[in-house]
Each structure stands twice: as C-alpha cells, then as structure tokens.
Amino acid sequence: MGTNDQLVDNDHITNSTADIRISNGFSFGPATRLVAGVMVVLGAFALLSGGAGFFLGPIILLAALFALTSKFGTEISLSNNYIKEYSVAFGIRSGKWQSTLMLPDLCVIKLGKTRGVANTYTGGIGTEVDASKNEVYLLSANHRKKVLMKVCNSKKEAENFARDLAQKMGKNYVPFNPKISEQTKARR
Numbered sequence: 001m002g003t004n005d006q007l008v009d010n011d012h013i014t015n016s017t018a019d020i021r022i023s024n025g026f027s028f029g030p031a032t033r034l035v036a037g038v039m040v041v042l043g044a045f046a047l048l049s050g051g052a053g054f055f056l057g058p059i060i061l062l063a064a065l066f067a068l069t070s071k072f073g074t075e076i077s078l079s080n081n082y083i084k085e086y087s088v089a090f091g092i093r094s095g096k097w098q099s100t101l102m103l104p105d106l107c108v109i110k111l112g113k114t115r116g117v118a119n120t121y122t123g124g125i126g127t128e129v130d131a132s133k134n135e136v137y138l139l140s141a142n143h144r145k146k147v148l149m150k151v152c153n154s155k156k157e158a159e160n161f162a163r164d165l166a167q168k169m170g171k172n173y174v175p176f177n178p179k180i181s182e183q184t185k186a187r188r
Contacts, residue, residue: 085147137176
C-alpha cells in the first residue's frame with residue numbers, strides 16, 4: 001500500500017515497536033475497584049460453598065477481576081509515526097496502531113470542574129475540591145479528531161509533558177481551538 005492509503009486506512013498496520021509507553025491508570029474508579037475487591041471475596045466464598053456457588057462463584061470472580069485489572073494507556077512508535085490507544089484486562093493488552101501523520105497538533109484540555117464543599121456548621125463554602133484532570137491530546141488539524149495521550153493531575157505537569165512530547169514527535173504544541181463550520185455558525 002502507498003503512503004496515501006496509509007493515511008486513510010490503518011488496517012494494514014499489524015505490529016510496531018513502541019518507543020514510549022504511557023500508562024493512564026485504571027479504567028474504573030476507586031469506589032468501583034473497592035466493590036470489585038469485595039466481590040472477589042464473595043465469589044471465592046460462593047465457589048468454596050459448593051452447590052450453586054460452583055456456577056455463580058466463577059462469574060462473580062471474573063467480573064470482579066476484570067474491574068480490578070482493567071487499565072488503559074497509549075503507546076507511541078516514534079520511528080514509524082504510529083500511535084496506539086490500548087486497554088489491558090486480565091493482563092492482555094489490546095489496541096490498534098494508527099498513523100499520526102494526519103494528527104499534527106498536541107494540546108492540553110482541562111476536564112472537570114473545581115467545586116466548593118459546603119461547611120455544614122457555618123453554611124458557607126468550607127473548602128474547594130479540584131476534581132478536574134488535565135489531559136494531553138494529539139489532534140487533527142481541525143481539532144475534531146483527538147487521541148488521548150496522557151491524563152495528568154496538574155496543569156503544569158500536563159503542559160511540560162505536552163511540550164516535551166511535541167518536540168519528540170515533531171508536532172505543534174497549540175491551545176485547543178476546534179474549527180467551527182459555517183453550518184454550525186448559521187445555527188447560532
């Protein structure tokens with residue numbers, strides 16, 4: 001296949017060597033993982049109890065272990081200009097390589113909001129909780145297509161990572177600015 005086909009259809013990319021691996025953490029939140037841990041214990045007891053537990057125990061154990069072992073991240077092949085968003089469950093990594101030639105920009109997007117927690121004694125806002133995450137994305141030229149690179153806890157960490165990665169990959173570090181079509185502008 002020619003390079004033009006590679007830009008449109010990435011089905012022929014079957015394997016590449018990752019130069020950079022970025023783990024973005026677990027797929028499920030702490031509360032879900034805590035419940036999954038309890039489910040492992042319950043599934044083990046059900047399996048050991050016999051009877052219907054022989055059927056229910058393995059199902060409960062598999063579901064709980066799936067929640068406990070599910071992770072996600074990104075792999076980058078600098079030599080081939082490929083990227084792969086991957087997920088891991090039960091220790092098995094899956095994902096699909098794609099070309100980065102049509103993804104020229106890197107940016108940081110802040111997701112979530114800072115919220116105040118009310119003080120029950122005074123009725124005022126006692127503390128502010130920043131539940132947001134700063135995510136680094138690889139973007140298409142019009143910023144409509146995006147690929148998650150890394151989830152960071154602070155804006156400074158995300159900006160430093162994005163600048164460093166943009167230099168390594170030969171990409172532009174830019175602010176998020178999606179192009180608005182004429183049809184969308186007309187609706188507004």
